[in-house]
Amino acid sequence: MTTRPQLSMASPSSPAAALKPVLIHLLRGASDLASVAATHAKLVKAGFASPLASSNHLLAAYCRCGAMCCARDLFDGMRDRDVVSWTTLMSGYAAAARPRDAMSLLRAMGSSGVRPNAVTFSTAACACARLADAGLGRQVHAQAEVAGCARDAVVATSLLDMYAKAGGVEDARAVFDAMAAPARNAVSWGAMLAAYAQNTLGDEAIRLFAELRTHGGGVAPNHFMLATVVSACAGMARLGIGRCVHGAVLRLGYGNNDVISVALVDMYSKCGCYEYSRKVFDRIEQPSVVTYTSIIVAAAKYGRWRCVLTLFNEMVDQGVRPNDVTLLGVMHACSHSGLVDTGLQLLRSMQSKYGVAPCPSHYTSAVDMLGRAGRLEEAFELAKEAQVEGNDALLLWNSLLSACRTHKRLDLATMAGQRVFNNQQDVAGGLVMMSNAYVSAGQIDNAAAVRSSMRLRGIRKDPGCSWIEVKDTPYVFYAGAISCAGAWADEVLMLLDELESKMRERGYRGRLGSARVSDAHEDEEEEGKGVMVGVHSEILALAFGLLVVPKGMTIRVMKNLRMCSDCHEVFKLISGIIEREFVVRDLNRFHHFKMGSCSCNDYW
DNA sequence: ATAGGGTTAG
Numbered sequence: 001m002t003t004r005p006q007l008s009m010a011s012p013s014s015p016a017a018a019l020k021p022v023l024i025h026l027l028r029g030a031s032d033l034a035s036v037a038a039t040h041a042k043l044v045k046a047g048f049a050s051p052l053a054s055s056n057h058l059l060a061a062y063c064r065c066g067a068m069c070c071a072r073d074l075f076d077g078m079r080d081r082d083v084v085s086w087t088t089l090m091s092g093y094a095a096a097a098r099p100r101d102a103m104s105l106l107r108a109m110g111s112s113g114v115r116p117n118a119v120t121f122s123t124a125a126c127a128c129a130r131l132a133d134a135g136l137g138r139q140v141h142a143q144a145e146v147a148g149c150a151r152d153a154v155v156a157t158s159l160l161d162m163y164a165k166a167g168g169v170e171d172a173r174a175v176f177d178a179m180a181a182p183a184r185n186a187v188s189w190g191a192m193l194a195a196y197a198q199n200t201l202g203d204e205a206i207r208l209f210a211e212l213r214t215h216g217g218g219v220a221p222n223h224f225m226l227a228t229v230v231s232a233c234a235g236m237a238r239l240g241i242g243r244c245v246h247g248a249v250l251r252l253g254y255g256n257n258d259v260i261s262v263a264l265v266d267m268y269s270k271c272g273c274y275e276y277s278r279k280v281f282d283r284i285e286q287p288s289v290v291t292y293t294s295i296i297v298a299a300a301k302y303g304r305w306r307c308v309l310t311l312f313n314e315m316v317d318q319g320v321r322p323n324d325v326t327l328l329g330v331m332h333a334c335s336h337s338g339l340v341d342t343g344l345q346l347l348r349s350m351q352s353k354y355g356v357a358p359c360p361s362h363y364t365s366a367v368d369m370l371g372r373a374g375r376l377e378e379a380f381e382l383a384k385e386a387q388v389e390g391n392d393a394l395l396l397w398n399s400l401l402s403a404c405r406t407h408k409r410l411d412l413a414t415m416a417g418q419r420v421f422n423n424q425q426d427v428a429g430g431l432v433m434m435s436n437a438y439v440s441a442g443q444i445d446n447a448a449a450v451r452s453s454m455r456l457r458g459i460r461k462d463p464g465c466s467w468i469e470v471k472d473t474p475y476v477f478y479a480g481a482i483s484c485a486g487a488w489a490d491e492v493l494m495l496l497d498e499l500e501s502k503m504r505e506r507g508y509r510g511r512l513g514s515a516r517v518s519d520a521h522e523d524e525e526e527e528g529k530g531v532m533v534g535v536h537s538e539i540l541a542l543a544f545g546l547l548v549v550p551k552g553m554t555i556r557v558m559k560n561l562r563m564c565s566d567c568h569e570v571f572k573l574i575s576g577i578i579e580r581e582f583v584v585r586d587l588n589r590f591h592h593f594k595m596g597s598c599s600c601n602d603y604w
Numbered sequence: 605a606t607a608g609g610g611t612t613a614g
Contacts, residue, residue, distance in 0.1 A: 028605080056605055063606095087606045122607040157608040190609040197610090224610040231611070262611040294612045325613040332613090361614060395614070588614090 371403025
């Protein structure tokens with residue numbers, strides 16, 4: 001930021017009183033520490049440093065620069081402090097990712113006798129949101145209620161957001177419901193939509209969006225809401241509704257909004273329609289880092305590495321500097337296409353070439369690609385070199401464990417498993433990996449032991465499920481449970497029998513449904529309830545899709561976990577037997593099955 | 605003067 005010479009050159013002959021508004025104006029426009037400090041000096045010289053209003057402006061200016069030490073020194077030296085002084089400093093701490101300091105300031109404020117106002121409560125709620133601490137947030141809520149501020153639109157919206165970010169969607173909704181309808185403005189509707197979307201309640205987000213249009217009391221959808229709803233559709237892979245929302249985006253005149261375009265690119269790619277993603281991207285006039293990244297990530301999901309590298313080079317040529325997410329997307333593309341050395345090179349050169357330091361996720365991606373390629377010793381060395389901690393470490397070592405499983409390297413799996421256990425974090429994923437590694441090595445007893453220790457310790461993993469959208473309605477399938485097919489259940493079974501025998505003729509040796517131990521990668525709670533014990537959810541969803549999706553239409557199956565190698569083989573075989581195309585969305589990529597093969601070329 | 609919501613990655 002530059003200072004404004006025409007303002008700093010206030011006439012020396014002007015009376016001091018005239019200087020004050022000029023200096024205050026300077027402060028309000030300043031966002032760099034040097035000019036704030038310079039103006040501070042001038043204020044002191046002119047004798048205005050101590051009056052409350054000037055100090056508050058200075059305080060706000062220091063907070064805007066993120067110079068929290070300067071802000072604190074100033075605050076501590078102030079003779080008088082009013083609610084604005086306290087609130088300004090609190091808000092500075094919250095914005096500087098120091099929510100704990102903001103909250104201790106709230107307590108100190110209480111004992112100093114200055115009464116908080118609506119802005120103070122809103123700021124405190126924001127700090128609690130950053131801490132994701134609903135307990136502390138509830139105390140703020142209670143204080144605001146007592147002070148009569150809780151119905152204030154801004155306070156209520158901040159509290160709503162706080163509950164949502166602390167995982168209490170019901171509490172967030174209660175705050176929303178308690179707001180009088182006229183108090184609900186575009187921001188509160190947007191915050192409630194985001195609350196659902198961020199807590200993976202996409203259906204609720206879509207329902208609320210519909211409610212806005214019928215009972216919104218004149219509040220029009222804005223770009224915040226549209227981006228949120230599109231992202232909710234992406235999360236649930238709901239192509240039908242996603243296209244409707246895209247229509248609304250265009251009708252409302254937001255077709256040129258970058259943030260919405262990014263959400264649309266992501267939505268179409270997660271719905272299995274890369275071509276639509278491409279169309280949305282091609283309409284963007286001046287793609288930014290984020291828009292380039294969204295299409296790179298989309299192409300990476302489809303294993304289109306040539307496309308990814310072309311886009312990446314084009315972006316760099318255009319002078320758009322890649323960020324950490326872009327580079328991760330390119331690395332994923334390398335990983336999913338077997339371009340191990342290109343990917344590793346990128347990891348080693350990202351700092352010098354693009355000024356981006358490798359994050360834990362970049363190391364995880366690199367470990368993943370080495371692991372897939374069977375270069376497990378290198379993967380292990382790199383994992384150690386990365387020196388990551390906490391949840392990041394879990395992801396990293398899990399990735400290695402998964403590779404150990406695929407390549408039946410129990411020796412390394414045990415060492416990697418140890419690293420997972422050493423992390424005091426959520427270990428469910430690691431334990432499942434361990435159990436699967438034992439299964440692959442034929443050590444069924446050990447696998448069972450890990451599983452039962454999980455049950456004893458009350459550790460659960462999200463059950464694996466697959467779903468398919470038919471005429472805008474999602475049908476969700478769990479392993480072994482055919483009841484989801486409703487009236488079609490019997491026909492699903494018959495079709496699976498028929499397919500199994502046809503696959504046999506082509507050399508398939510497995511079984512689609514039986515109590516196989518290798519099914520351990522999916523939840524077995526449904527065991528016994530279904531007619532076909534052990535049949536994987538994606539196979540059920542596919543069979544259902546083959547029956548109900550009209551011929552000629554691509555069948556799109558979504559899955560919340562990664563597809564297992566058995567199912568991958570089965571899907572390839574089925575696509576060769578039946579002349580239909582189907583797309584499976586994995587946890588992290590797409591598989592397009594056609595005439596007996598898959599777009600991933602078995603790299604996954 | 606001080607305050608509230610959104611996109612890409614996992």
